[in-house]
Amino acid sequence: MNKLIFLYSLILLSFLQSTSYGTPQFPDYLIYQEDTFAIHCNPLESYFEGKERPEFEFLSTACWRGYIAFWEIIDDKLYLIKLENELGDQLDLSFFPDWSYNDIIHADWVSYSILAPYGKKLNYDYNSYSTVCEYEKEFFFKEGVVLEVKDYDNSKSKRSKYTTQLKLLYQFFDENIDYNNINLAVFDSVSKIKIYVRVTDVSEEGKVKEVEILRGADSLINLEAIRVLKSIPEWDVIYQRGKAIPPNYVYPILFKKQ
Known part of the structure; x- marks a missing residue:
């Protein structure tokens, strides 16, 4: 993928992708084979299910969850590598047991797929992570281990x-x-x-x-x-x-x- 084109697509997705909140939300990011994708889910939220959720300070309505998570696939495993607020300040991960500074966390709670759109935006859905782009990668995980990566071509889409x-x-x-x-x-x-x-x-x-x-x-x-x-x-x-x-x-x- 052309890195310059990708960078502009990434910035655009940062502002256009949204959750069910009324304001478009900053996405999480996934690093895979030296490319960085804005993804259509927030895997850390599923970690908090059934647990006491930390109180992250949100600085704007563009990031209600109070953080932006960065993930990376290393040796076919999904890791949480860092957590930042909207200003780029790094947040600690002390809510994970035995965490110490600069540790990365194996996301072994992730047993579902993560969609990563990229390329030209074809259809923008303001109220959810449903914006459609020209291409997509879907990563399938079981207990944080990559089972399969699928590539999709949506370029046949057309607007009326x-x-x-x-x-x-x-x-x-x-x-x-x-x-x-x-x-x-x-x-x-x-x-x-x-x-x-x-x-x-x-x-x-x-x-x-x-x-x-x-x-x-x-x-x-x-x-x-x-x-x-x-x-x-x-x-x-x-x-x-x-x-x-x-x-x-x-x-x-x-x-x-x-």
Whole structure:
């Protein structure tokens, strides 16, 4: 991997990746074969399960957990090599039994996979570690020992103009709703009806296959909303771990009194 390109990708991921908190979170980092990846999980949190969690001082909402952990795979084993705050100050690991300064910790509690995205950002999910990049590595561990490393190519992902330019999407809704399919009596007491929908399945060609009504109205309006969405010429096709995944965006559709 080109180290300069990788460095810029790493800095970008630092600010764009996020957890369920409202502010994008600084990720942990994993060193593997001289490359450093921003990863999509925080393995130290699973160590704290069932234990009293140390009180790390957080300096901003961009790092609610109060630390940034650096991990490295050495001789096919996962180690915690250092802990820092957002300013780069090193934190001690005294919550580990028998720890002494500069010790590294074998992460033998890790028996799951860790995803490491890199390359061009293809799809940004603000609220979780779900941002999709052009390539990914997935490291599979059992008791902190590497079982397998998989490489994924997500480069077939493509974005739709209707999701990247929402003005076009809402214009499409306005121009393609057929009010002949609706019982107009629903507008006797209101001038507009807004429902919320989510596309849950898309073909590899970008055709909408399934739509979920999250907050609907009567059955005819719901059916018309589904029909209109399925008629959109192109939709996002996003790959993660090398496979197409359903989008997770929610959109309002506005029906107006005619």
